Amino acid sequence: MARDESLKGKTVLVTGATGGLGQAVVKRFIGSGAVVAAVYRDDAGFRRLLDFVGEAEGSLSGFKADVTSEPEVRTMVDGVLARYGRVDALLNLVGAFRGGPDIAGTAEDDWDFLMRTNLKSAFLCSRAVLPAMMKAGSGRIINVAARPAVEKKGRAKAGAYAVSKAGVVLLTETIAEEFRRSGITAHCIAPGTIDTPENRAAIPDADFSKWTDAADIAEVLLFLVSDASAVTSGAVIPVYGKS
Numbered sequence: 001m002a003r004d005e006s007l008k009g010k011t012v013l014v015t016g017a018t019g020g021l022g023q024a025v026v027k028r029f030i031g032s033g034a035v036v037a038a039v040y041r042d043d044a045g046f047r048r049l050l051d052f053v054g055e056a057e058g059s060l061s062g063f064k065a066d067v068t069s070e071p072e073v074r075t076m077v078d079g080v081l082a083r084y085g086r087v088d089a090l091l092n093l094v095g096a097f098r099g100g101p102d103i104a105g106t107a108e109d110d111w112d113f114l115m116r117t118n119l120k121s122a123f124l125c126s127r128a129v130l131p132a133m134m135k136a137g138s139g140r141i142i143n144v145a146a147r148p149a150v151e152k153k154g155r156a157k158a159g160a161y162a163v164s165k166a167g168v169v170l171l172t173e174t175i176a177e178e179f180r181r182s183g184i185t186a187h188c189i190a191p192g193t194i195d196t197p198e199n200r201a202a203i204p205d206a207d208f209s210k211w212t213d214a215a216d217i218a219e220v221l222l223f224l225v226s227d228a229s230a231v232t233s234g235a236v237i238p239v240y241g242k243s
């Protein structure tokens, strides 16, 4: 694992920490000296994360929450602040994909699920950490959009997903505008297909070499959270790899 001390002393709150991207991000951030508060839903998922990260030794703690639930998000952020006294960065990695039908065939349940999971989650978590970041006079909020949020290609038959992720872009840009003078920056990344075990199982015939490695995305996130990115805010950064 790559190691440095670029995030030494920083507390980073990561949602979706047990996912394909989340695990790689948590591991890399701990390797950079950060303390990571990892949000998870089920105990088995958190145990898998601990196994994946390996020698975390106090740099990683878990906070259980459904991030689409306002009271659970509030309790989770209160818990993180009570434990660490600060949130230097929030990485909203939670997200989900549902596609297949065109808009005419899109089920209301799928629409609501994607808006809740992809967009409302980022709103609730961002809103919950902003007061502490404002008090601190600094902070980083990083969201995860997706390629169809910024490119027309890929929207057909994934309309609800694309709309929810386009909402993530606008949420990010709005936070960047509103808090530009408060020392708080906001960015989002737009991945194409990430090379995760789940994607390999779902699309076994694909050319995996074109997909983006989760560990490489973690490097981009590391820069966005680091002091080196202080002068920029509101970016939508494509992380498409070779695809």
Ligand SMILES: NC(=O)c1ccc[n+]([C@@H]2O[C@H](COP(=O)([O-])OP(=O)(O)OC[C@H]3O[C@@H](n4cnc5c(N)ncnc54)[C@H](OP(=O)(O)O)[C@@H]3O)[C@@H](O)[C@H]2O)c1
Binding pocket: 015, 016, 017, 018, 019, 020, 021, 022, 039, 040, 041, 042, 045, 065, 066, 067, 068, 092, 093, 094, 095, 096, 097, 117, 144, 145, 146, 147, 190, 191, 192, 193, 194, 195, 196, 198, 199
């Ligand atoms: N994978 C891709 O190719 C791809 C492409 C473009 C964009 N993205 C975006 O990249 C991000 C990470 O993707 P991924 O591949 O790592 O996804 P993933 O493996 O499916 O992980 C999703 C994570 O979100 C958590 N989660 C989902 N709903 C939640 C909720 N209501 N409350 C709390 N946690 C919840 C999951 O927890 P559980 O373990 O409990 O389910 C899991 O940790 C997502 O925003 C996704 O939309 C992914």
